[in-house]
Amino acid sequence: MAAFPDIEKIRYEGPESRNPLAFRWYNEAEEVEGKTMKEHLRFSVVYWHTFRGTGSDPFGAATMVRPWDDGSDSVENAQNRVRAAFELIEKLGAPYYAFHDRDVAPEGATLAETNKNLDAVAKVLKEEQERTGVKLLWGTANLFSNPRYMHGAATSCNADAFAFAASQVKKCLEVTKELGGVNYVFWGGREGYQNLYNTDMKRELDHLGRFLHMAVDYAKEIGFTGQFLIEPKPKEPTKHQYDSDAAACLNFLRAYDLLDHFKLNLETNHATLAGHEMMHELEYAGMQGALGSIDANTGDLLLGWDTDQFPTNFYLTAQSMSVILKYGGLAPGGVNFDAKLRRESFEPVDLFHAHIGGMDAFARGLKIAAAMRKDGALDDFVKQRYASWDGGIGKEVESGKADFNTLEKYMLDKGEIAPNQSGRQEMLENIVNWYL
Numbered sequence: 001m002a003a004f005p006d007i008e009k010i011r012y013e014g015p016e017s018r019n020p021l022a023f024r025w026y027n028e029a030e031e032v033e034g035k036t037m038k039e040h041l042r043f044s045v046v047y048w049h050t051f052r053g054t055g056s057d058p059f060g061a062a063t064m065v066r067p068w069d070d071g072s073d074s075v076e077n078a079q080n081r082v083r084a085a086f087e088l089i090e091k092l093g094a095p096y097y098a099f100h101d102r103d104v105a106p107e108g109a110t111l112a113e114t115n116k117n118l119d120a121v122a123k124v125l126k127e128e129q130e131r132t133g134v135k136l137l138w139g140t141a142n143l144f145s146n147p148r149y150m151h152g153a154a155t156s157c158n159a160d161a162f163a164f165a166a167s168q169v170k171k172c173l174e175v176t177k178e179l180g181g182v183n184y185v186f187w188g189g190r191e192g193y194q195n196l197y198n199t200d201m202k203r204e205l206d207h208l209g210r211f212l213h214m215a216v217d218y219a220k221e222i223g224f225t226g227q228f229l230i231e232p233k234p235k236e237p238t239k240h241q242y243d244s245d246a247a248a249c250l251n252f253l254r255a256y257d258l259l260d261h262f263k264l265n266l267e268t269n270h271a272t273l274a275g276h277e278m279m280h281e282l283e284y285a286g287m288q289g290a291l292g293s294i295d296a297n298t299g300d301l302l303l304g305w306d307t308d309q310f311p312t313n314f315y316l317t318a319q320s321m322s323v324i325l326k327y328g329g330l331a332p333g334g335v336n337f338d339a340k341l342r343r344e345s346f347e348p349v350d351l352f353h354a355h356i357g358g359m360d361a362f363a364r365g366l367k368i369a370a371a372m373r374k375d376g377a378l379d380d381f382v383k384q385r386y387a388s389w390d391g392g393i394g395k396e397v398e399s400g401k402a403d404f405n406t407l408e409k410y411m412l413d414k415g416e417i418a419p420n421q422s423g424r425q426e427m428l429e430n431i432v433n434w435y436l
């Protein structure tokens with residue numbers, strides 16, 4: 001039985017279309033900078049929000065009661081849900097999906113039973129992947145929901161929690177490999193702390209480093225070749241999350257000699273929670289060769305938590321895509337909609353509206369970014385702004401020829417610096433608006 005019987009495959013109808021169940025910008029075969037939109041954007045649907053989100057919040061119960069879900073925790077129900085999920089993903093024309101082990105299959109009474117449940121659901125995931133051609137962008141282990149992880153997983157004070165988490169990641173890596181996953185994500189859910197009075201931070205970080213090395217070793221052992229990604233996020237659920245932003249993650253990876261094995265999965269709402277724009281996080285990762293993938297969503301300026309809304313703002317997507325294009329794209333990563341419906345949007349069709357909006361926003365952002373890059377208005381300005389480094393004293397500094405003595409001599413002779421020039425921020429902001 002179809003989960004979405006009234007909805008047909010979503011088609012591209014162009015910017016003039018007034019059909020809310022059609023794409024106005026996402027035309028998967030359209031080429032931009034020599035690649036199709038499908039190749040650039042590599043859209044992915046998340047299993048957790050889209051198929052396990054219920055709309056419950058601390059003030060009220062579930063609002064999203066799905067007709068295909070019997071509400072039980074049975075393996076059979078989990079398998080049926082997979083079929084509904086793939087119907088949606090296929091009708092959207094998204095080439096990828098992503099999951100946590102615990103979203104797709106119920107936890108059993110023992111680890112062995114839990115693993116068995118996961119295998120039973122993975123079998124249906126594989127069938128559906130083969131039936132539809134939809135692929136797995138990434139798998140990840142949920143190391144934060146179960147109360148056993150109250151103090152963290154790899155950074156728990158309880159060594160058994162570390163061992164359990166390791167077993168869970170081991171299994172999840174095997175399943176991700178079996179399903180042909182092209183990445184594997186580590187989001188440090190409860191890897192952080194609330195208070196230093198009870199926390200040995202150095203010891204916890206050493207353990208996290210060990211844990212990730214073990215994961216690297218195990219991937220090698222089983223021949224999993226997908227890209228490993230760390231997903232930064234500050235202050236939620238713990239006050240001090242260890243992976244708080246791109247810079248903190250890269251410093252950690254460097255300190256524990258893991259830089260060669262990991263890139264970053266950057267999420268828009270996490271960037272803003274960290275006090276950064278998404279563009280900053282993308283640029284920071286990109287310049288260090290660590291731009292892996294993105295969790296595409298948006299926050300709400302008036303609310304201070306991870307509201308995980310679908311992105312609809314062309315300005316934001318154009319900014320993101322301009323940095324992504326600059327660093328040569330995301331592959332094998334993608335644009336993963338780690339986003340959820342508002343509690344009031346409880347009907348199945350809302351899942352389509354949300355994804356259509358997100359996909360169109362990124363397609364439009366891609367076109368805007370490509371148009372700006374073609375004209376080179378910003379690039380030329382930036383290049384010209386740093387022209388003093390292309391020759392003379394600037395070049396001597398950059399090439400390592402100058403030192404404090406030569407610089408002092410240069411300045412004593414010259415007396416004062418060359419006049420500064422305007423940064424022209426307002427003009428540049430206006431130029432960006434030409435393209436919107």
Ligand code: XLS
Nearest residue numbers: 140187231267295306338
């Ligand atoms: C939570 C994170 C999470 C990761 C995957 O805030 O975004 O959903 O993407 O564990």
Ligand code: NI
Nearest residue numbers: 231267295338
């Ligand atoms: Ni995320």
Ligand code: NI
Nearest residue numbers: 267306308338
């Ligand atoms: Ni998030």
